[in-house]
Amino acid sequence: MGGLGKMKKWMSITLVSILAAAMLSACGSDKNEGNNAGGAAGEEKVLIMGTSADYPPYEDIDVATNEIVGFDVDIANYIGDKLGYKIEVQNLDFDGLLAAMSSDKVDFVMAGMTPTPERKKNAEFTDIYFDAKNTIVTKKGSGFKSLEELAGKKVGVQLGSIQESAATDAGNLEVVPLGKIPEIIQEIKSGRLDAAIIEDTVATGYVAANDDLEFNTIPNEGESGSAIAFPKDSKLVKDFNDVLKEMKDSGKMDELVKKWFEKK
Structure with missing residues (x-):
């Protein structure tokens, strides 16, 4: 009976290990919609924003705090608050932003970027949130x-x-x-x-x-205006568009435009 008891104990430990592995696999994050976006209940959801912090007032580095600040950052943080995401900003060279998104290093790109036909081949864009010349x-x-x-x-x-x-x-x-x-x-x-x-x-x-x-x-010729870039078929495009519309309707966008573009 001692040998049979040991075998039952071994089988029990093995079964527990298999169940634990299956549970861990089932709880994996949904990479398709951002870092930790599909995490466990109560876990903070994070979206990484790729930008090029040399383009004030859209984005720049505050020399006093060494933090990335600007018009785009304020918009992203406002949208993140509305949708329940923490926004983390990553500073990259402008010409490498869409490639970084394609390789999942960032979840979206916001850098005063115009949605040209060429860029639309590899990314999906929100509505235009600001136009300039x-x-x-x-x-x-x-x-x-x-x-x-x-x-x-x-x-x-x-x-x-x-x-x-x-x-x-x-x-x-x-x-x-x-x-x-x-x-x-x-x-x-x-x-x-x-x-x-x-x-x-x-x-x-x-x-x-x-x-x-x-x-x-x-005068502008061709495409103009800034939009937010996401990976193709991202479900977040509609959510971001909804908040952008709310910002325009409520006057929040005008408030941020005055803050960043009409500073004395």
């Missing part, structure tokens, strides 16, 4: 007001941006893509670039901080 940034007194006037000039753009596409499509510019907006500004100030194409809301801040620069607004 492009500008030509130059040294003060240069006076460039159109892409035609920049023919043959060295023009800086942010790598992977809609401004890079606009400059390239012009066909007669020497386009110089750079990773960060501050690099572009420095290249203009040093004389290594003749001009840059930068969104007006962003150009305003940099020109205000550099009294040797100026900018002139140029």
